[in-house]
């Protein structure tokens with residue numbers, strides 16, 4: 001009358017068996033993907049992580065908000081006489097600072113990733129070798145853009161009025177993000193050299209604090225003692241601040257922009273191959 | 284060179300040194316195409332390090348190897364094109380869903396978007412993961428994670444697959460599922476290099492086995508040869524009434540060799556290579572009125588193989604290695 005239970009199980013496992021066989025039957029390997037396609041796929045992986053854990057973006061949003069409010073209202077009166085006037089000077093500097101601090105997280109993410117088994121799989125694939133790294137840095141551009149947007153929107157809400165309008169702001173943000181790509185490679189290198197994510201975070205912030213504070217982001221260098229002024233004027237962060245301030249004011253020169261692009265290219269040329277070498281020999 | 288064509292893996296004198304540890308200390312391997320080859324050894328024997336060298340993740344400090352005819356150092360890119368690796372740590376991305384993991388791999392292997400999606404769906408179905416497809420892998424059970432890991436290795440059919448302890452930590456049901464997958468894969472013609480700590484697993488799946496210890500191959504042969512070299516299996520009998528043990532011992536000694544009283548006062552054991560003779564011995568006990576709580580007829584364990592091959596048990600060393608590894612982790 002009733003169906004034989006053992007037979008039912010048999011036929012179920014038989015269908016499973018057929019599905020398995022079918023899935024395993026020869027799936028030939030297509031030609032390997034291009035370097036660009038592999039990198040974009042890794043970029044997509046980065047985005048998926050943000051999608052699953054949006055809290056990850058908290059550091060990219062909260063820090064810029066804090067910086068902007070703190071500097072505008074704490075130092076605005078003291079440094080420039082009025083908060084409104086100071087904001088006009090400060091905002092490009094805050095933009096640079098916020099985005100640069102976000103690059104440290106690229107290194108932190110890589111250190112976390114490198115301890116996981118999945119990296120072994122990536123390294124055993126026949127893909128363009130730097131693709132996982134290039135993809136990760138590309139994916140991180142989302143964070144950089146989020147940080148930049150937060151700063152600009154908050155700045156405008158507080159009364160920042162860029163002379164060069166929206167176009168100038170977009171150009172400045174683009175320049176800062178390009179420089180951030182270059183700097184991110186420094187932190188990915190550090191990320192592979194250090195063992196723990198918190199060491200990378202601390203090391204990165206220790207390096208960035210002097211670089212951003214000893215720049216023209218917050219004060220005019222002319223107000224500084226001579227030796228410090230020399231340092232500030234040689235500091236690449238100052239060049240970036242000068243260029244983005246110029247772009248927002250509509251006064252940037254090709255030389256200022258070129259200098260920033262050249263330093264981004266130099267950082268990439270040195271540190272991207274270094275990161276790739278370390279990633280390859282990891283394990 | 285033409286003589287190499289039937290060998291999927293051919294390694295000579297592979298060495299890898301970490302600091303003062305000679306993790307792999309002159310390993311030779313010859314694995315025929317289309318076979319399953321087991322590498323059997325306790326914790327810290329050097330199994331994973333050997334696999335990582337063959338999969339081009341580590342470069343050897345000495346020696347050389349060819350995988351499907353390609354040199355693992357000079358032609359690493361070609362090797363990567365024909366092998367796939369299921370590592371000891373689950374080599375899947377815990378922060379993505381099962382489906383996303385498979386699509387990611389498919390895209391990286393060159394499938395276009397639509398093909399990648401279709402292939403992911405097919406694999407999820409075949410590996411009984413369809414219901415969990417959209418859950419994050421960090422919430423998967425150990426067995427599901429392993430199946431996903433295997434699926435990720437099979438997005439395109441590899442000619443050779445490295446499997447590093449695929450069933451460690453799995454319950455018997457999940458272990459059987461993994462074994463079924465491996466058998467299906469072999470039927471499709473893939474060569475498999477399987478690292479394991481379980482003689483039982485190597486016996487179930489492998490055509491040939493190399494036993495390694497302290498980075499060296501200490502024995503090689505078919506599962507049957509190894510088991511034979513370890514002496515035989517053993518029969519364990521536990522009695523309902525410990526008082527009957529002397530009687531049971533007398534009866535068993537007539538049938539089998541090496542009868543021993545175990546620490547448990549109700550249990551005794553004997554060596555027994557042949558299941559029929561074991562069954563007969565148990566039947567005789569029961570006919571003579573000795574009441575039996577349970578009995579088992581087992582194959583020699585890895586421990587027993589080790590004892591036979593090296594004169595010392597594997598578990599002891601494994602303990603040391605474990606402790607060492609944990610010390611290193613803690614440091």
Ligand SMILES: Nc1ncnc2c1ncn2[C@@H]1O[C@H](COP(=O)(O)OP(=O)(O)OP(=O)(O)O)[C@@H](O)[C@H]1O
Nearest residue numbers: 283301304306325326327328329330331332333608
């Ligand atoms: N990256 C490393 N750095 C230092 N020592 C290592 C490294 N990898 C492995 N070792 C050491 O090399 C030896 C062999 O390790 P391996 O992981 O190959 O063993 P295994 O046979 O896979 O062990 P298990 O069964 O525990 O996985 C061990 O003593 C281990 O501590």
Ligand SMILES: [Mg+2]
Nearest residue numbers: 330331332371
């Ligand atoms: Mg191992």
